[in-house]
Amino acid sequence: MFAHPAWLAGIAAAALLAAGYAAAARRGRRRALPFGNLATLARVAGGRRAPLRHAPAAALLAATALLAIALAGPVGETKVARNRATVMLVVDVSYSMGSADVAPDRLSAAKAAGADFIADLPADLNVGLVTFSGRARTPVAPTTDHDRVARALAGAQLDTATATGDAIMAALEAVEALDAALPGGQGPPPASVVLLSDGKQTIPAELDAPRGAYTAADEAARRGVPVSTISFGTAEGTVIIDGERVPVPTDDASLAEIAARTGGAFHAAGTAGELQEAYADLAEDIGWELRREEDPRPWTIAALAVAALGAAAAAADARRAP
Known part of the structure; x- marks a missing residue:
């Protein structure tokens, strides 16, 4: 052309x-x-x-x-960084992430792959971190200090329950806070959420409850923030809770629905290698764009x-x- x-x-x-x-x-x-x-x-x-x-x-x-x-x-296509963008990395740290069906365990593999994902993003892109179990935490608000985000992810600890909807809302609130802090004129930068989880939401029981994952996904769609999801683990995963072995299979269906409702991408990863590939694909899509230039x-x-x-x-x- x-x-x-x-x-x-x-x-x-x-x-x-x-x-x-x-x-x-x-x-x-x-x-x-x-x-x-x-x-x-x-x-x-x-x-x-x-x-x-x-x-x-x-x-x-x-x-x-x-x-x-x-x-x-x-005219050719040139790969350029999306420097003016925000990515919220949301990671499940519920007890089910301690399952060893993915070596050495789901959370350790997620930390390693997440660190690579952060490293693959353009240096000027804002990255934040939300971890969640029964409640959502935002250890790092969106920042260009990617090393800080990686360190916070490395320090994440397992806890009980899974509040997926709260985690999505925490990510949206972090994006909104950044937008409010930016000087006017250019408008807020585009934002996206990358959610990694392995199991079904437990708080609240219903996905479409006021604090449920589907309700939060609908709010993300209303704000124009796509939520890409990664279902990590296998159907054979188990953990020991109070001396009993408890099955913790992945819940692909709800995570795929969250992505579909928001215009995000869904990935299922049953191994550490597949998780690396999923994160690499998302880093390519979120952090970079092809621009047609002379x-x-x-x-x-x-x-x-x-x-x-x-x-x-x-x-x-x-x-x-x-």
């Missing part, structure tokens, strides 16, 4: 000039035939070779075509390089002349 395609006519002009030059060269050879022995003439002329003699003209025509492409403004530089450089080669060939040919 080109921003100024009319300049591509320069390629046709270069082709016409090339055809005219070739025709003129053929006529010149025909006129030279009646003048005797061509081998003798070549020795007198210093042994000049046809390829070198035509190289300057060929280079000039090629440079013209390349310059025409550059002037046409070739980039004539490669073609301009190529045109100049070919023109320089043509000039060098012309100089070499001139030195061979008697």
Whole structure:
């Protein structure tokens, strides 16, 4: 795709000039035939070779075509950072995250993958952290100090119950607080939430209760904040609570519904490797964007390089002349 395609006519002009030059060269050879022995003439002329003699003209025509492409403004996709954005990382720290169905356990694997996710985000992007069990905590409000967020995640501890709706609302409140603190003029930066959990909400019992996850998801959608979710763990996960082994299977359905209601993405990860992949995909989608931009530089450089080669060939040919 080109921003100024009319300049591509320069390629046709270069082709016409090339055809005219070739025709003129053929006529010149025909006129030279009646003048005797061509081998003798070549020795007198210093042994000049046809390829070198035509190289300057060929280079000039090629440079013209390349310059025409550059002037046409070739458009390509460039990966650029979304520096003006906010991401809230929301991590489940309920007791079910202590299950060892993912080595060494779900929470340890989530901490390692979360640290990589934070490191993959653009440096100027605001990142905050919410951890939740029976209640939501915001250890780090949105900040560009990504190391601080990673340290807070590393220090997260297991606790009882799962209040997913409260966690989503805590993330939305952190985003709103940042927006209120920013100077006016540009408007609030785009925000998104990345929620990692392994099990079903337990507080409150109903997902569509006033504090439920679906109610919070609907509020996120109303505010234009997508919530991407990761269901982490397997159906065989268990933990020991009060001396009893308790099953803690993942709840893909509710997490997928949260993402669907808010326009976010849903990922299911049953291994540490799959979790790394899910976070990497989200970091790519959230932290970066493809922007269509004109980039004539490669073609301009190529045109100049070919023109320089043509000039060098012309100089070499001139030195061979008697």
